[in-house]
Amino acid sequence: MKSGATAGSAAAPELKLQRGNTVQAAVQRSLSLLQRADASFTQKTGCVSCHNESLPAMAVSLARKNGFKVDEQTAGPQVLANVAFLAASRERMRQGISFVPMADPDILSYILIGLHGEQYKPDENTDTIAMHLKTHQMPDGRWAVGPASSRPPLCPGDITQTALTLRALQLFAPNVDKAGYEKSIQLAAAWLAKAQSRTGEDRAWRLLGLAWAGKEKDAIHKAMRELLATQRSDGAWSDIATLPSGAYATGQALVALQAAGLDVSDTAYQRGVQFLLNTQLEDGSWYVKTRALGFQPYFDNGFPHGIDQWISGAATSWATMALTLASSAPRSAAASAGVQ
16 A cells, blocks of 8 residues: 555546436346356356356346347357356265365355256256255255355355255256255245344345245245335345445345235335436446455456456346346236246
8 A cells, every 4th residue: 555545545436327227228238248247257267156157147048038139149158168167076076075166055056046047957967066055954954154155245144045055956956856855945945934134135035035935925925024124215225234225235135026026016116126227337237346355366357347346247137137027017927937
């Protein structure tokens, strides 16, 4: 730090808001950006990520189902890159060897959910991951935070891990021992029903997990009320009370509420939509400042916002999903299923 400089004295990034925004235009604008950054990340790192690959895959697949134009020449190779990454790790997982990033349930689960969104069919790779995940479930039904996962707001706690893994097992449980996997899923749902949420991330993922499991109706309704109660006067959400409203928390909250049954024409949903439309930038992104402790060397992946680009990419994916769901109000059959 130079003499006389103070922490936090760096100039804030110049953010140019998109004026006259519409839902359809906002989604199409962000899709192009997300897909370019997705492909670039794989090329530069040789691995997969939730913020740059799995979440964009979820956003792209949902947009495709709702009639938005998707670059299929980019989407196809990204699926193959994810599968190749899993195949390279398959034998070690079969042997029960725990290693980063495969020691983190959320990373594996994000990959499976993203692959399902791209219509990937179960195979030896997905069977191995599902079995690996199931064997790491705790006796009380949860999955615990892995060694590389404490990066708020992404995957900061057991609620996120458990909801993600529950969904991954729903989508890719092997044909062998279906009853055992269903028991595992319901045990996870029972744990989520009793879990105490501390952050917006907790509240959104708890609601998503309960909605996906579909059995704890009272808990789902209570979780919906809790999440709606934290909506701010500007229509947005924040992960914690001391932070400003943001696209990550807002998009995520809207997706969770829709999955739990809130109609996208509801006033609360539409207020969130308006916040997202008002805060999208001209380049198609939404900006969120990073607050996670970096443990990987920074590199520019081509997404806007410099050192804040990874969490901003995740925020852009969530915002895109929320707006995609709003693009067909009243809900179409495709949109009614929400995030897959």
